[in-house]
Amino acid sequence: MTDQSKKQAMDALSARAVRGEISRRQFTQLAALVLAGTPMLLRSTGAFAQAKELVLVNWGGDALTAYDAAYGQAFTKETGITVKMDGSGPTEGAIAAQFKSGAPTWDLVDVDPFSAITLGAQGALEPIDYAIVDKKKMREGFGWEYAASTYFFSYVIAYDSEKYGKDAPTGMADFFDVKKFPGKRSLYKWGVSSWEAALLADGIAPASLYPLDLKRAHDKIAAFKENVVAYWGGGAESQSVLLNGEASMAIVWSTRASLIEQDSGGKIKFIWDQGLISPGALAVLKGNPGGKDAAMKFIASAQDPQKQLVMFDKLGQGPANPAADALIPADKKRINPVDPENMKKQIALDMDWYAKNYGAALDEYTKIISA
Structure with missing residues (x-):
């Protein structure tokens, strides 16, 4: 395991301990295995996949109940297969650790497509079976060899409107401007969006963003560190840092x-x-205990536009199936990331750049924010 993979695996393990899912003794034993390079992180803990059971790993918090309500319960009714939700966070390092253990306990993971490209090349993921999963139920170009898109989301600026009044931020330059917008900030612990935000704030035009100038981005991020109160690692943490007033933006x-x-x-x-x-996409662990076909059938079931509408209502996920677009009420289009009015204000992450550069970029980013 790389140092970064160990760190991600330890973070996932620590989160389980905090939630009371494992004892202090179990934490100590498993941490020793991870640090020794034996990726046994989840073999003795958490949700275990048995016959007639699938374990889906996502980013926790509200996503646990949302995925169960939209997809899990319906799939169980359709197939009799129980779906357990695990919110420990499917980081690239944690997924790799599952695979390298030789006995994965996860079946499905909510994964970034660029991570799926990398992990698939390592043999950690099953190829998507497009005889079961329907590419016609995806937006064109969003079905990959090792992952199938099930939703869309964006990295956006959230801010305290009471603190800033009518002077709402209008872009990444305002996020980095603590004179115009005083207060503490919070950035993503795993790098994605932080590089782009720094470069946009530093004057790079959206059309010229990729390939990312990492040195310029890291210089900007390093100089801004004193203003960052927290680097959030999962969805629940990102919610709490704003709701408790720890960060203003x-x-x-x-x-x-x-x-x-x-x-x-x-x-x-x-x-x-x-x-x-x-x-956002779903991928299947190589050698998943619940069975490859069952996992593929789950992904196919999740393509239903009515189910994706439930996810939109509960979590604001933009539907991957274009057939769901017409189902979104007019008064809710403003929170849909793939609504045309919202899309035209945004910039698409470059999946190919991330697939080639993410690991090294994250290592450098982690050193900067941890120093």
């Missing part, structure tokens, strides 16, 4: 931004301007 997933706005009674708002839009 944060770059968060649009899926969580809409929930934060709701939970705060409109105090925390968000903008689409210079948002960074990305597909």
Whole structure:
């Protein structure tokens, strides 16, 4: 395991300990295995996949109940297969650790497509069976060899509207401007969006963003560190850092931004301007205990536009199936990342760039924010 993979695996393990899912003794034993390079992180803990059971790993918080309501319960009714939700966070390192253990306990993971490209090349993921999963139920170009898009989301600026009044931020330059917009900030622990935000704030035009100038981005991020109160690693953490007032402004997933706005009674708002839009996808672990075909059938079931509408209602996920677009009520289009009015304000993340560069970029980013 690489140092970064170990760190991600340890973070996932620590999260389980905090939630009381494992004892202190179990944490100590498993941590020793991870640090020794034996990726046994989840072999003795959490949700175990048995016969007639699938384990789907996502980013926790509200996503646990949303995925169960939209997809899990329906799939169980359709097939008799129980679906357990695990919110420990399917980072690239944690997925790799599952595969390298030789006995994965996860079946399905909510994964960034660029991570799926990398992990698939390592043999960690099953190729998507497009005889079961229907490419016609995806937007064109969003079905990959090792992952199938099931939703869209964006990295957006969320901010305290009471603190800033009518002077709402209008882009990444405002996020980095603590004179015009005083207060603490929060950035994503795993790098994605932080590089783009720094470069946009530094004057790079959206059309010239890729390939990312990492040195310039890291210089900007390093100089801004004193203003960052937290680097969030999962959805629940990104919500709490704004709701508890720890940060006045944060770059968060649009899926969580809409929930934060709701939970705060409109105090925390968000903008689409210079948002960074990305597909979310499901992938299947190589050798998953619940069976490859069952996992593929789950992905196919999740393509149903009515089910994706439930996910939109509960979590603000933009539908991957274009047939769901017409089902979104007019008064809710403003929170849909793939609505044309919102899309035109945003920039698409470059999946190919990330597939080639993410690992090294994240290592350098982690050194900077940890120093």
